[in-house]
Amino acid sequence: MEDKQVPNIVVGRLPIYLRALSFLKADNREITSSQELGDRLGISSAQIRKDLSHFGEFGKQGTGYEIRFLENNLKEILHVDRVxxxxxxxxxxxxxxxxxxxxxxxxxxxxxxxxxxxxxxxxxxxxxxxxxxxxxxxxxxxxxxxxxxxxxxxxxxxxxxxxxxxxxxxxxxxxxxxxxxxxxxxxxxxxxxxxxxxxxxxxxxxx
Amino acid sequence: MEDKQVPNIVVGRLPIYLRALSFLKADNREITSSQELGDRLGISSAQIRKDLSHFGEFGKQGTGYEIRFLENNLKEILHVDRVxxxxxxxxxxxxxxxxxxxxxxxxxxxxxxxxxxxxxxxxxxxxxxxxxxxxxxxxxxxxxxxxxxxxxxxxxxxxxxxxxxxxxxxxxxxxxxxxxxxxxxxxxxxxxxxxxxxxxxxxxxxx
DNA sequence: TAGATTGTTAATCGATTAACAATC
DNA sequence: TAGATTGTTAATCGATTAACAATC
The missing domain is CATH 3.40.50.720 (NAD(P)-binding Rossmann-like Domain)
Incomplete structure (x- = not known):
């Protein structure tokens, strides 16, 4: 799903997800899951998937999320793919x-x-x-x-x-x-x- | 109404209300209303009254809130009636x-x-x-x-x-x-x- | 294939708003 | 009294969660 006016509260969580992804990447991790992110952030995995679904499909069933790919997408969404x-x-x-x-x-x-x-x-x-x-x-x-x-x-x-x-x-x-x-x-x-x-x-x- | 576990999001607004009251007091104001506070903070007056109602009755019908009184009560509620x-x-x-x-x-x-x-x-x-x-x-x-x-x-x-x-x-x-x-x-x-x-x-x- | 995890739907839960009787 | 504003109830709105088919 795209469009439809994303709730502000959802937008506010995206930078937190982005920060967590950068952290994992710095740790040389390549793949993560909504479960892992949620545990780390104290957020339910369902909420993370729901939040991301406002913007597109970024994961693979059975596998999870490629960290660099999701990170890049979140940067674009938040318009911080620039300085x-x-x-x-x-x-x-x-x-x-x-x-x-x-x-x-x-x-x-x-x-x-x-x-x-x-x-x-x-x-x-x-x-x-x-x-x-x-x-x-x-x-x-x-x-x-x-x-x-x-x-x-x-x-x-x-x-x-x-x-x-x-x-x-x-x-x-x-x-x-x-x-x-x-x-x-x-x-x-x-x-x-x-x-x-x-x-x-x-x-x-x-x- | 007292008790009943106040929502965290309500608690989070109380310091904002407190700050606004201190601001008004510094301006030598003595009385305010949920309407005025709401306008100033970009919050509906109904929400302010609802939030406060979790903790007690602090206003007077037809008049509004005595600033110092409400301020003192919020300080107590937030436990900042001390250092x-x-x-x-x-x-x-x-x-x-x-x-x-x-x-x-x-x-x-x-x-x-x-x-x-x-x-x-x-x-x-x-x-x-x-x-x-x-x-x-x-x-x-x-x-x-x-x-x-x-x-x-x-x-x-x-x-x-x-x-x-x-x-x-x-x-x-x-x-x-x-x-x-x-x-x-x-x-x-x-x-x-x-x-x-x-x-x-x-x-x-x-x- | 078997196991895992997504994206999404529907159900639940919670928060906000509208409205108004009470009353200063 | 007339006007104003509270505290509260009920209705609305929105967000979170649970569950699961799809599928990697």
Missing amino acids: WDVVLVGAGDLGNALASYKGFADRGFRVAAAFDSAPHKINSQLPGGLMIQDVANLEAQVQEAGWKIGIIAVPADAAQSVANALINAGVTALLNYAPISLITPSTVRVEQIDPAVHLQHLTYYLG | WDVVLVGAGDLGNALASYKGFADRGFRVAAAFDSAPHKINSQLPGGLMIQDVANLEAQVQEAGWKIGIIAVPADAAQSVANALINAGVTALLNYAPISLITPSTVRVEQIDPAVHLQHLTYYLG
């Missing part, structure tokens, strides 16, 4: 960590530019070698380059205006590390990372 | 960012100790003032202190063994920044933060 330029806004500790993060390169992403508003940071270099630019130039630069993905790593009180600027400049995908709920047009997708939110989810289950 | 000590493992860029993160203090968390395995880091200080300790002492120390929450900020290939050590020492809640799916006993809860996974979720929707 995306990402704009980083905020060059604090977190921005530094993201700029030098090794995990982006082989998973489809490259931090293409970094911006901050602090005068003493502007024109200095990030660990990765990237020059920090003045956030005042953000919109013009993003628009000209045609970048579509932004990472917001600024304090909460600056996040909404940074988001607005990025969106004005044509960005339609945001990864937001600031601990606020951004208000955005429905044409823009936002993923939120807030460690305190995750920790509070965990403490619910602690006495 | 939790958190063990940080990994003192790279990300560990540094987490150690100096200002957002933990007033949301129920304190980084109580930091560990790393790199000889040149051990006994040096993190930005927050915390001394980096040898990961060889992790288990003994965590067990003695009785810490229950760990943050894993080490490379992927070290993450599973760090998780094992933490779990051995009594930790039952893990926030994992390493890009692998940890294998853990069912008594342990894991939250995963992997920026590449989030970005790949976003690129699905980009041409």
Whole structure:
């Protein structure tokens, strides 16, 4: 089966499957099964087969999935069979960590530019070698380059205006590390990372 | 209604509600409604009322919710009406960012100790003032202190063994920044933060 | 062939929404 | 009182699971 609008919750699991496949491949494995993947990820094998069936047929009865083949297909489906330029806004500790993060390169992403508003940071270099630019130039630069993905790593009180600027400049995908709920047009997708939110989810289950 | 096993997906939204309430409070607001919260968060008002109804009655018909009252109740429900000590493992860029993160203090968390395995880091200080300790002492120390929450900020290939050590020492809640799916006993809860996974979720929707 | 595992269907389970009586 | 908004019920919608024919 193709088409028919794939549920967002299914899309959200594909990167997890992809990560598991890369892991197996690094372990020199060539074949896997929905059973093995499910055990590893804490997901039922039926769910994995159902999820994949939204996009095509990738396995062989009796055998399972050829890891490289499924990996390549998932990369295509997720559009990470290429490298995306990402704009980083905020060059604090977190921005530094993201700029030098090794995990982006082989998973489809490259931090293409970094911006901050602090005068003493502007024109200095990030660990990765990237020059920090003045956030005042953000919109013009993003628009000209045609970048579509932004990472917001600024304090909460600056996040909404940074988001607005990025969106004005044509960005339609945001990864937001600031601990606020951004208000955005429905044409823009936002993923939120807030460690305190995750920790509070965990403490619910602690006495 | 009380009891009856609250769905995990509901629990996961509570920290978001709490964050929105704190935001409104900082804006000197005293009363809000499920409608206003929903608009702000992109969630239906019915869902917010339903979610809250798992835990009690916190509003007034015709008026809405007293922000401070609901905030306090959510803090109790999530067990963040106290401050939790958190063990940080990994003192790279990300560990540094987490150690100096200002957002933990007033949301129920304190980084109580930091560990790393790199000889040149051990006994040096993190930005927050915390001394980096040898990961060889992790288990003994965590067990003695009785810490229950760990943050894993080490490379992927070290993450599973760090998780094992933490779990051995009594930790039952893990926030994992390493890009692998940890294998853990069912008594342990894991939250995963992997920026590449989030970005790949976003690129699905980009041409 | 015998054994294994897929892709898919139908059944089950669970979550969201709509609607409204209660009531501030 | 009139208007507003809660808490809750029932209906709808959607996602997960179980089961199995197909087939490698």
